[in-house]
Amino acid sequence: MPWSWSRLRRQPAPQPHNHNDSQEEDMQNYLRIASLMVAMTVGALSAAPAVSAEQKWPERPIRMVIPFAAGGGTDVLGRMLAQKMSEGLGQPIVVENKPGAGGSVGTADVAKATPDGYTILLGSSSTHGINPVLYSKLPYDAINDFEPIALIATNKFVMAVPGKFPANNLQEFITLTKADPEKYPYASSGNGTTSHLAGALFVKQSGVPLAHIPYKSNVPGLNDLMAGRVAVMFDNITAMQGQIQAGMVKPIATTGETRSPILPDVPTMKEQGLxxxxxxGWFVLMAPAKTPKAITQRIYEELKKVVSQKDVHDRMVAIGADPQVEGPDDLRKHLATEIPRWKEIVDLAGAKVD
Known part of the structure; x- marks a missing residue:
């Protein structure tokens, strides 16, 4: 077809370039890319916090509640372990004594604490074995309110009298006190404690009706024993070792199946006729229920490492504690068998808490 002006007129006129439209399109692309990057960053961060919080633990001091008075056997053991475990965990473990009601006051405090790994309890056969069967109204559930960490050690008890007491063995003590039992009350570290039940069981099996004087903890009871204001006290060897070595109190008998390696010259109750x-007793480490498993496992592993050190092991033995570290699962099994066993002892002794 020959070229003509009419054909040229039919072609659409070229459109001029619009710089504003191009800039708007570039901005939209930029915003889409930025939004995608933000979404990816937020997604990555949101996946980490729960794990990271446990991995960073501990970031501040840890509180160890000891539900008995300072200076007692549980306190001596707890302070030694707290110091050694602090070194491995990289944060101080601060001991707080909260005695009262056979250890129930401090134990209940831990049961209600935030389960973040920053509050732990050095419990015992009193707090998690006896109290659940002795008290009708306990301010905590020994099983459901706690996350078990570890069984620490077991211990034997000793029956001790004032240093100048006239009896030197169990039979002499029974003969003397039977003649006038009202003159010879026995002290304990509180209603419902192992100290109380040990005395009540002796009263039951010996037939000597000694009166019971409960103290807020073993420390004031031991002070009155040394002063001769009470005639006898049953407590763990850990609590009395120092006073026995100083001659301020005199051991009459130990309460285990075999003699204690700490008091090898002191015969058992069984050897002397009972x-x-x-x-x-025993000592345990507990945390509030729902404390993350990763944290309780870390504490258990640190405890196990500390107790395996020769100086710590030897020190525990020297104060009357037999090291026996077992983890959370074994501790659950231990409590399941110990609580019924203590119920039998409570029923046999006829012990009651008013």
């Missing part, structure tokens, strides 16, 4: 008498 064939069925056997009682002892």
């Amino acid at each position: 064939q069925d008498y056997q009682i002892g």
